Amino acid sequence: xxxxxxxxxxxxxxxxxxxxxxxxxxxxxxxxxxxxxxxxxxxxxxxxxxxxxxxxxxxxxxxxxxxxxxxxxxxxxxxxxxxxxxxxxxxxxxxxxxxxxxxxxxxxxxxxxxxxxxxxxxxxxxxxxxxxxxxxxxxxxxxxxxxxxxxxxxxxxxxxxxxxxxxxxxxxxxxxxxxxxxxxxxxxxxxxxxxxxxxxxxxxxxxxxxxxxxxxxxxxxxxxxxxxxxxxxxxxxxxxxxxxxxxxxxxxxxxxxxxxxxxxxxxxxxxxxxxxxxxxxxxxxxxxxxxxxxxxxxxxxxxxxxxxxxxxxxxxxxxxxxxxxxxxxxxxxxxxxxxxxxxxxxxxxxxxxxxxxxxxxxxxxxxxxxxxxxxxxxxxxxxxxxxxxxxxxxxxxxxxxxxxxxxxxxxxxxxxxxxxxxxxxxxxxxxxxxx
Numbered sequence: 522x523x524x525x526x527x528x529x530x531x532x533x534x535x536x537x538x539x540x541x542x543x544x545x546x547x548x549x550x551x552x553x554x555x556x557x558x559x560x561x562x563x564x565x566x567x568x569x570x571x572x573x574x575x576x577x578x579x580x581x582x583x584x585x586x587x588x589x590x591x592x593x594x595x596x597x598x599x600x601x602x603x604x605x606x607x608x609x610x611x612x613x614x615x616x617x618x619x620x621x622x623x624x625x626x627x628x629x630x631x632x633x634x635x636x637x638x639x640x641x642x643x644x645x646x647x648x649x650x651x652x653x654x655x656x657x658x659x660x661x662x663x664x665x666x667x668x669x670x671x672x673x674x675x676x677x678x679x680x681x682x683x684x685x686x687x688x689x690x691x692x693x694x695x696x697x698x699x700x701x702x703x704x705x706x707x708x709x710x711x712x713x714x715x716x717x718x719x720x721x722x723x724x725x726x727x728x729x730x731x732x733x734x735x736x737x738x739x740x741x742x743x744x745x746x747x748x749x750x751x752x753x754x755x756x757x758x759x760x761x762x763x764x765x766x767x768x769x770x771x772x773x774x775x776x777x778x779x780x781x782x783x784x785x786x787x788x789x790x791x792x793x794x795x796x797x798x799x800x801x802x803x804x805x806x807x808x809x810x811x812x813x814x815x816x817x818x819x820x821x822x823x824x825x826x827x828x829x830x831x832x833x834x835x836x837x838x839x840x841x842x843x844x845x846x847x848x849x850x851x852x853x854x855x856x857x858x859x860x861x862x863x864x865x866x867x868x869x870x871x872x873x874x875x876x877x878x879x880x881x882x883x884x885x886x887x888x889x890x891x892x893x894x895x896x897x898x899x900x901x902x903x904x905x906x907x908x909x910x911x912x913x914x915x916x917x918x919x920x921x922x923x924x925x926x927x928x929x930x931x932x933x934x935x936x937x938x939x940x941x942x943x944x945x946x947x948x949x950x951x952x953x954x955x956x
Contacts (some may be wrong), residue, residue: 649654723936746930750898750946753877758887760938764874773841777905782895783831789893790879796872801881817863824849825857833952835916839906853916898946902927918949
């Protein structure tokens with residue numbers, strides 16, 4: 522520890538003399554601490570004359586500095602005492618451990634002896650310096666944090682920046698809500714598409730089950746392979762029949778069928794044939810309040826046929842590419858004729874025949890508003906123009922002539938959609954208008 526070597530000088534305020542009786546030379550002196558081993562001479566720093574207020578302030582600062590120094594030394598001594606106690610405890614543990622150890626040759630510890638003092642510095646002065654540096658570092662960090670806190674709390678937040686951030690947050694919220702809405706719509710659309718696909722799959726499976734049942738029964742309960750009817754009781758886009766055979770290239774044809782419907786307005790589309798590049802190659806349709814129309818290669822001719830009375834009717838339509846001539850028969854009687862319907866256009870091969878739906882693309886994309894509602898039977902196609910007597914014989918039940926291109930057989934007709942069925946057909950005489 523250091524000792525203080527100081528001469529106390531007193532100033533005679535009124536008389537201008539020192540306490541020793543020497544005259545006042547106008548100078549003031551301070552005391553300085555020097556070590557005992559230092560120079561015995563006491564160099565004195567002369568200070569200019571201070572007034573009473575400055576002297577009092579200087580003395581106050583000196584006292585505060587001395588108080589702070591004493592507190593720091595007191596804290597250092599406390600830490601040193603703690604370190605000494607810790608070292609004493611460890612030395613005691615080491616001393617107690619030596620009673621169970623044996624010394625090797627030369628009085629040295631054995632190789633298996635461990636140094637239990639390796640976790641503390643050997644020099645106390647190093648410990649004191651390390652503690653001082655640590656305390657100073659913590660103090661500096663605390664001051665920096667306080668300064669940063671003061672700067673942040675004291676800084677003013679510009680209103681323009683606040684408004685900009687609020688607007689930006691509002692835009693982000695709107696974008697998020699829009700994204701959530703889009704996801705909900707996509708979820709709903711996906712759910713609807715899944716339901717439609719499931720319905721279509723069920724219809725296909727039902728049709729396959731019915732087809733397998735028919736094959737197992739060998740034609741079903743029909744009296745003969747052609748004595749069945751296709752029933753389409755609802756106007757939908759998924760009830761229909763499909764002919765398994767296609768048409769060859771033809772320069773003339775005759776299409777005959779038995780048809781029964783009471784649907785309004787218009788019976789729909791009992792027959793359609795579509796080929797790649799032309800979905801309306803041959804179409805028989807009645808929609809709205811229009812008469813029945815025959816479409817060939819998308820060319821239209823209106824037919825004088827009336828079948829919307831809920832009774833069975835036998836109809837036949839013949840056509841030839843030569844001059845586009847056509848004829849229409851109902852119940853064996855010719856009701857109309859015309860020409861220039863797709864003249865010199867051959868019927869294209871390799872298409873799809875659909876019963877009960879109008880094709881927007883080959884084999885699909887049906888419109889429920891154009892669907893047929895009613896019953897169909899004995900749909901036959903020939904690649905020639907039938908004679909009127911042949912048509913009349915089929916209409917009055919005198920004979921049955923199957924088509925040479927497409928014949929009405931249970932094995933040639935597939936049914937799609939729950940609610941569409943193949944049922945036994947009434948006797949021919951029961952279908953006549955006067956029956």
